[in-house]
Amino acid sequence: MIEKPHIFFFVLLIAASIIFGVYLKKNNPQSHISAHQKPASQPNSPHGTDPTIALYAKNCAGCHGAVGQGMDGNPSLQNIQLDKAEIMKTIRNGRNKMKPFPKLTDQDISQLADLISRF
Numbered sequence: 445m446i447e448k449p450h451i452f453f454f455v456l457l458i459a460a461s462i463i464f465g466v467y468l469k470k471n472n473p474q475s476h477i478s479a480h481q482k483p484a485s486q487p488n489s490p491h492g493t494d495p496t497i498a499l500y501a502k503n504c505a506g507c508h509g510a511v512g513q514g515m516d517g518n519p520s521l522q523n524i525q526l527d528k529a530e531i532m533k534t535i536r537n538g539r540n541k542m543k544p545f546p547k548l549t550d551q552d553i554s555q556l557a558d559l560i561s562r563f
């Protein structure tokens with residue numbers, strides 16, 4: 445009789461962690477982004493959950509399109525003639541209507557430049 449309440453609470457604790465775990469998984473923003481990104485399909489990129497894609501989606505896709513196809517008068521990024529250093533400079537300093545991105549780190553910008561080169 446003394447043992448039983450302990451077992452009951454132990455089982456309850458396990459059940460609660462399983463339910464909580466499922467809840468967390470459902471609400472995980474990362475899994476939402478990857479689920480959202482896949483249909484937009486990066487044909488040249490095997491990295492469906494690449495954080496750089498999330499960075500691109502947040503900062504760049506609004507002007508350049510989900511796969512860099514260009515839109516609303518903003519140029520396509522699919523056939524860029526610039527080298528990596530020039531791409532990084534454009535992102536860091538902006539150019540004409542494109543504003544600079546002072547909040548992005550050098551690493552972010554470097555990875556964005558690599559991503560764009562794969563579009």
Ligand code: HEC
Nearest residue numbers: 503504507518519524525531534535539540541542545556
């Ligand atoms: C406000 C809209 C806007 C946003 C946001 C934006 N761009 Fe641009 N981007 C432009 C425009 C407009 C140009 C053309 C600039 C010019 O005419 O000199 C451009 C040019 C570029 C170029 C040069 C293309 C070429 O062939 O010369 C690159 C690379 C680029 N953008 C990358 C990015 C990246 C990466 C991001 C996100 C970090 C981004 N852009 C965000 C509007 C935008």
